[in-house]
Amino acid sequence: MMVMMQQVVPAVSVQPSRLERRPIYENAYxxxxxxxxxxxxxxKYPHWKFEKAPKSYAADWAxxxxxxxxxxxxxxxxxxxxxxxxxxxxxxYNISLQKFERMRQWTKxxxxxxxxxxxxxxxxxxxxxxxxxACIQSPKIVWWKVNWRGDxxxxxxxxxxxxxxxxxxx
Numbered sequence: 001m002m003v004m005m006q007q008v009v010p011a012v013s014v015q016p017s018r019l020e021r022r023p024i025y026e027n028a029y030x031x032x033x034x035x036x037x038x039x040x041x042x043x044k045y046p047h048w049k050f051e052k053a054p055k056s057y058a059a060d061w062a063x064x065x066x067x068x069x070x071x072x073x074x075x076x077x078x079x080x081x082x083x084x085x086x087x088x089x090x091x092x093y094n095i096s097l098q099k100f101e102r103m104r105q106w107t108k109x110x111x112x113x114x115x116x117x118x119x120x121x122x123x124x125x126x127x128x129x130x131x132x133x134a135c136i137q138s139p140k141i142v143w144w145k146v147n148w149r150g151d152x153x154x155x156x157x158x159x160x161x162x163x164x165x166x167x168x169x170x
Contacts, residue, residue, distance in 0.1 A: 034060060037077040037119055040128070044169070050075070058099075058106035059114050074106070074114045081121055084129075088163045093118065094144045097157040103133055118166065129166040136161060 038050040038061060049064040059074035080087075087093055095116070103114045118129040136159070144158035 033079045033119075034077045037079060037117065041117065048072075058103045063115070071110075071112065073112050074103075074110075075117055076103070076114065077117045077119070079119045083122060084120055084127065084163060087120070091142070092140075092160045092162040093166070094142065094158040094160050096144075097139075097141060097159055100133070100136075100139065100159040107134065116161075128169040129163075130169060131161065131166045135165055 034052075042048060042050050047066050049066045049069070051062045051064060053060055053062045053074065057074065059076050061075040061077065062071050063073040063075050064070060065072050078093075080093075093116075107114050114133045116131045116133060118131075119126045120129065121127075139159040139161075142158050142160045143155055144160075145155050
């Protein structure tokens with residue numbers, strides 16, 4: 001039975017303003033990757049159930065307790081065609097400063113964690129990593145080229161997360 005998000009949202013009500021809503025930038029390929037990724041985690045951790053969160057939420061996915069259907073955390077799934085070694089060489093994983101701050105505010109409002117899950121390439125297949133965003137106390141801000149338009153406007157401030165903070169899923 002598919003439980004609608006409106007039924008499982010915690011009692012605390014945090015209504016985002018229009019400016020706090022996450023941007024709509026996902027394409028069909030990204031959505032397909034996210035669903036595959038969520039299915040992988042749900043298979044590996046059957047006590048979690050993953051549901052796509054409404055666009056007004058700071059994170060893409062809600063993580064529910066399979067038995068109680070209560071929201072216990074939120075998650076972001078990111079597939080990258082980089083290896084762990086490449087990200088370490090570049091200083092870590094970059095996430096938009098705007099998105100990072102929006103997720104931290106959301107976490108404080110709900111008192112629930114937001115996890116960042118990474119799928120990185122390796123020689124044979126992929127490796128998986130996770131991070132609780134609450135562990136980042138003093139974020140390092142960098143200027144990040146995001147390559148959306150292909151010109152000088154493609155740069156934005158970002159939080160650079162050292163790969164040493166991520167934990168590998170086995």
